[in-house]
Amino acid sequence: MEGYDVVTSDGSKAGRVVGTRGDALVVEHGTLRKARHVLPRTFVEVDDANEVVRASITKDVLETSPKLDGGDVDDRAVAEHYGLAGGFAQPETEGYGDVVPDDPGVSAEQEALHLGLKTPEQERLEVQKGVDAGDREPPSPGLLGERTPENR
Numbered sequence: 001m002e003g004y005d006v007v008t009s010d011g012s013k014a015g016r017v018v019g020t021r022g023d024a025l026v027v028e029h030g031t032l033r034k035a036r037h038v039l040p041r042t043f044v045e046v047d048d049a050n051e052v053v054r055a056s057i058t059k060d061v062l063e064t065s066p067k068l069d070g071g072d073v074d075d076r077a078v079a080e081h082y083g084l085a086g087g088f089a090q091p092e093t094e095g096y097g098d099v100v101p102d103d104p105g106v107s108a109e110q111e112a113l114h115l116g117l118k119t120p121e122q123e124r125l126e127v128q129k130g131v132d133a134g135d136r137e138p139p140s141p142g143l144l145g146e147r148t149p150e151n152r
Contacts, residue, residue: 004051012059036068038078
């Protein structure tokens, strides 16, 4: 693929492929001041017949990505720039995988159980059994339209 032109989704020629780096292409652009950027293969489709790499991103997105300086680039910064999941930090944990109390991954039900509160299922079960109604039995349904002391 070296030497293939890179064409972006807005139809602009963004440069040439000058190499590969892991699962990404190294794209060089510029006339006097050349710059090299990493383009993940996730965003490209190779057309070997025309020697063209078509990217599903715009030229601006490619040109604002982290530059490849001296052969080094921060892979995390590249992943964050392109919105790839690998670029985001994992939630902080304590000990053997226990998450910190303000972890957004904890559901409201898990938080309620941790605080000793009743879950919605437990509350519904108690209401059905009549626990909240003073331990009395739930009212028996009367015939349609029949008034009973419980439903007046």
